Amino acid sequence: MSRGISLIAFVVLGLGLMPAMSFAQERMDDTTARKMPLKIWGVQFEEFEYRYSDDDEELGSWDGDIFYGTDDLKVRWLTKGEYAVDEQAYEKLENQLVGQMPVSDFFDAKAGVRFDTPEGPDRTYGVVGITGLAPQWFEIDANLYVSEEGDTSAELDAEYELLLTNRLILAAALDATVAFSEDREIGVGKGLVSTETGLRLSYDLIDRSFSPYIGVVHERKYGDSEDFVRAEGGDAESWFAVLGARLSF
Amino acid sequence: MxxxxxxxxxxxxxxxxxxxxxxxxxxxxxxxxxxxxxxxxxxxxxxxxxxxxxxxxxxxxxxxxxxxxxxxxxxxxxxxxxxxxxxxxxxxxxxxxxxxxxxxxxxxxxxxxxxxxxxxxxxxxxxxxxxxxxxxxxxxEPFRYDREYVVQLTDKHPHSGDRIMRNLKMMPDYYNREQQTVGEFFSDVSAQGFMNTVKDRLAWGGMRMMKADVEDLQGFTGLINGKGPDQNWTGLFQPGERIRLRFINSSAMTYFDVRIPGLDMTVVQADGNNVQPVSVDEFRIGVAETYDVIVRPRDEKAYTIFAESMGRSGYARATLAPRDGMEAPVPELSKPARLTMADMGGMHGMDHSGMEGMESMDHSTMGEMDHSEMKGMDHAGMQDMDRSGMKGMDHSAMGHGSEMSAGGASDPFYAEGSGLVPTAANGGKFLSYADLKAQKPLYDEREATREIELRLTGNMERYTWSINGVKYEDADPIRLQYGERVRFKFVNETMMTHPMHLHGMWSMLDVGAGQFNPVKHTISVQPGTTVYMETEVDEPGQWAFHCHLSYHAAAGMFRKVIVEGGPESAQAAEADTEKAGGEA
Missing domain, CATH: 2.60.40.420 (Cupredoxins -  blue copper proteins)
Known part of the structure; x- marks a missing residue:
């Protein structure tokens, strides 16, 4: 008799506890930041410098970017410019807003828009590109542009760092632009348009946040682009001594 | 009433x-x-x-x-x-x-x-x-001591954790100041010849991996009980006393090699569990591990506790002395550690074309390292196995012969020919996982009911870390059944060491000692190696399971483990009442 009651009590109790049991197994879902994609931001200026040319021209120049996002998707604002001190004018002013996502272990694809608003005619481009690390430690950034005028061009940027010591770094950079059609208004001829080659010796003074450098930069235009700039009385080739700092926050 | x-x-x-x-x-x-x-x-x-x-x-x-x-x-x-x-x-x-x-x-x-x-x-x-x-x-306890000290290590960095994570994500080598330089190229040329050095650099450059990638985070100050090397934490003793030192590595990222020049250390506990005493000159303590050692200084003099980081970028230092203010010499840091191709052996989808010489590494030789085969083998036998394994491997054919640890130092828990194999500074005994045997078995010996493979994966260039290629944010929980005994197989496919920590249940590291396998809570898995541990699933609920390197865990090398079944109902009910009472 009493055994029967306790059996019933046991079953009832057990049934009562069943929901608690299953609840306990999926007790809580992790909704903490750890379970979310990690969001990262950063600001980097590869170049932030004063340039002094073999023609006594003085320029302020920069090449940097700001990004925000996750491993899977980043938004990046890239900015590049050259400001002529005497003329008080932007010889070059490029801003790009791109979305960036991984396509392989070492490369990201990007797509977005580029706005060029220097002294003179403006241009807007659509841009697709890849950026990443190639074998043997070459940092590669390759882009394809289509302007609102329908002109297409491509740009390849490669950089290599040689560690003289762990803080004293010699960086070689090559930037080359090729146009697939002529855009006379902005001085771009078909074919190889221009190259910029730089050699910069930097020292990491504060972590990798502030690395002052000195260097030389060579800029040259080619083919029709060279003729266009000469026709306007400009230089097709310049050498610069540069003084600046690599920055990152 | x-x-x-x-x-x-x-x-x-x-x-x-x-x-x-x-x-x-x-x-x-x-x-x-x-x-x-x-x-x-x-x-x-x-x-x-x-x-x-x-x-x-x-x-x-x-x-x-x-x-x-x-x-x-x-x-x-x-x-x-x-x-x-x-x-x-x-x-x-x-x-x-x-x-x-x-x-x-x-x-x-x-x-x-x-x-x-x-x-x-x-x-x-x-x-x-x-x-x-x-x-x-x-x-x-099965050992005696007269006095005890906690020796808690950490790698205190001037940057906050958030900042470090962001910097590593932005530039994975942000903190690495032991990278190979032009100077090292020339010293390698004079040691190994021009062609070998060029080949070596091309092989690593082809993989876009760094030999110097041993520590993600450098620039820290090693602390012992909160004191930096100059602040010199000091534990007092009287000559002849047995001192129990309770080493705890609370670092975010740093493995330390610990020695006390002039003193033998008898390891008596690992991760809180008694082990059969083993006398060593030096030991490596992984992040989150603990080791208890007993030392017996007989002389009326000071001894330095010296803990240098695995990559040799920093150290912690403390002193054992008969009186306050006494000091012993502080050793110099050793040369920075360099990974070898052996440490890359586990990498998945690696570009083999860039790895000339690697092909000639006989994979059957590597198979001898497989720890599954170590089961039931005694320690002496294991050492023999290592040596024969080393001999069987054609060093010169690897093209990286000089990278092999000099003197053929080997440890079954490191890849054969790994650049990370530790050696004692005084040439003496360096503790290996293989030396750890439980003092008393914690559980009855039984076959594991199933095996779960966990590949430790990541992408150094992106600073993403994952398990089986999946980050925590995208991962389903690992489901275990209460009452089963699970054999975890860790396959490290990265070039970093990962201290894997399962919460709530013991991890029995397979060193081939059967029921005397050591009982741990954190298990280091070296690059290019496979390590097994077994767990008696005897705790219901849900638990974290992750790499204990803070920035690896945060980047995704993390899992939730759910133990299904078991005496959960009673416990859950009890916990609920306790919570209600406790959370006022």
């Missing part, structure tokens, strides 16, 4: 006879002075590291944790076996402790030994939120 009275009397007596203890911890913003820099961080009871909590086996503890921060916090009791709601992982065990809130942890102490506690929220642990736990056993 009578029974109620009796119960009341008993409950009154309980605190008196020491079966229940109440402890208070506050979580505070604190200032941390390493001697090299001063930094605000997080600590307990106004200090970092926090206090040493001393418990007794069999005690039921009640710990009130008051959060004085302006953010959520939590405390995880690292290595303690307890109900999962008390384990202190936000999002897995409990919601966390809100600013201004006092949360009371209640759990029985069912073990003894050296452990530690730390925050499991954000980067509070690297920022200073850690402390030590010492649990006195109920019975006698």
């Amino acid at each position: 009578k029974t109620a009275f009796l119960a009341g009397a008993l409950s009154l007596l309980l605190p008196v006879i020491g079966l229940a203890g109440e402890y208070n911890l506050t979580v505070d913003r604190v200032e941390i002075d390493t001697g090299d820099f001063v930094k605000t961080g997080i600590g307990y009871n106004g200090k970092s590291p926090g206090p040493v909590l001393r418990f007794k086996e069999g005690e039921k503890v009640s710990i009130n944790v008051t959060n004085n921060l302006e953010e959520m916090t939590s405390i995880h009791w690292h290595g303690l076996i307890l109900p999962f709601e008390q384990d202190g992982v936000p999002g897995i065990s409990f919601p966390g402790i809100k600013p201004g809130q006092t949360f009371t942890y209640n759990f029985p102490i069912t073990q003894s030994g050296t452990y530690w506690f730390h925050s499991h929220s954000g980067f509070q642990e690297p920022d200073g939120a850690y402390g030590a736990i010492v649990i006195e056993p109920e019975g006698r």
Whole structure:
């Protein structure tokens, strides 16, 4: 008799506890930041410098970017410019807003828009590109542009760092632009348009946040682009001594 | 009536006879002075590291944790076996402790030994939120000592945890200042010849991997019990005394090689569990591991406790001395460690074209390293196996012959020919995992009911870390059944060392000693190696399982483990009532 009651009590109790049991197994879902994609931001200026040319021209120049996002998707604002001190004018002013996502272990694809608003005619481009690390430690950034005028061009940027010591770094950079059609208004001829080659010796003074450098930069235009700039009385080739700092926050 | 009275009397007596203890911890913003820099961080009871909590086996503890921060916090009791709601992982065990809130942890102490506690929220642990736990056993210990000290190591960095994570994500080599330079190229040329050096650089450059990638985080000051090398924490002794040193590595990222020049160390405990004593000159302590050693200084002089980081970028230092103010010489740091192609052996989808010479490494030789084959093999046999394995491998054919650890130092828990194999500075005995044997088996020996393979994966260039290629944010939980015995197979496919930590249940590291396999809570898996551990699934609930390198865990090398079934209903009900009472 009493055994029967306790059996019933046991079953009832057990049934009562069943929901608690299953609840306990999926007790809580992790909704903490750890379970979310990690969001990262950063600001980097590869170049932030004063340039002094073999023609006594003085320029302020920069090449940097700001990004925000996750491993899977980043938004990046890239900015590049050259400001002529005497003329008080932007010889070059490029801003790009791109979305960036991984396509392989070492490369990201990007797509977005580029706005060029220097002294003179403006241009807007659509841009697709890849950026990443190639074998043997070459940092590669390759882009394809289509302007609102329908002109297409491509740009390849490669950089290599040689560690003289762990803080004293010699960086070689090559930037080359090729146009697939002529855009006379902005001085771009078909074919190889221009190259910029730089050699910069930097020292990491504060972590990798502030690395002052000195260097030389060579800029040259080619083919029709060279003729266009000469026709306007400009230089097709310049050498610069540069003084600046690599920055990152 | 009578029974109620009796119960009341008993409950009154309980605190008196020491079966229940109440402890208070506050979580505070604190200032941390390493001697090299001063930094605000997080600590307990106004200090970092926090206090040493001393418990007794069999005690039921009640710990009130008051959060004085302006953010959520939590405390995880690292290595303690307890109900999962008390384990202190936000999002897995409990919601966390809100600013201004006092949360009371209640759990029985069912073990003894050296452990530690730390925050499991954000980067509070690297920022200073850690402390030590010492649990006195109920019975006698199988070793004697006259005096004991906690020696708690950490790698205090001038940057905050958030900043470090961001920098590593932006530039994975941000903190690496031991990279190969032009100078090293020329010294390698003179040592190995021009062509070999060029080939070597091309092989690594082809993989876009760095030989110098041993430590993600350099630039730290090694602390012992919160003191930097210049502040020199000192433990006093009288000559002839046996001193028990309870080493705890509470670093965010750093493995330390520990030695006390002039003293033999007898390792008696690993991760809180007694091991058969082994006498060593030096040992490597992984992140989150603990080792208890006994030393017996006989001379009336000072001894330096020297802990240099695995990559040789920094060190911690302390002193054992008969009197305050005495010092012994501090050794120089050794040469920076370099990975070898052997450490890359586990990499998946690696570009083999760039690895000339690697092909000639006989894979059957590598198979001899497979730890599954170590089962039941005694230690002497294992050493023999290593040597024969080494001989069988054609060093010259590898094209990296000179990278092989000089003198053929080997350890079955490192890839054959690994650049990370430690050797004792005095040429003596360096502790290997293979030396660790449990003093007493904790569980009856039985076959594992199933095997779960966990490949440790990542992408150094992106600083993403994962398990089986999946980050925590995208991962399903690992489901275990209560009562099963699971054999975990860790396959390290990265070039970093990962200290894997399963919460709540013991990890029995397979060193081939059967039921005498050591009982641990954290298991280091070296690059290019496969390591096995077994777990008796005897704790219901849900648990964290992750790499204990703070920035690897945060980048995704993390899993939730759900133990299904078991005596959960009763426990859940009990926990709910305790929570209701405790969370006032």
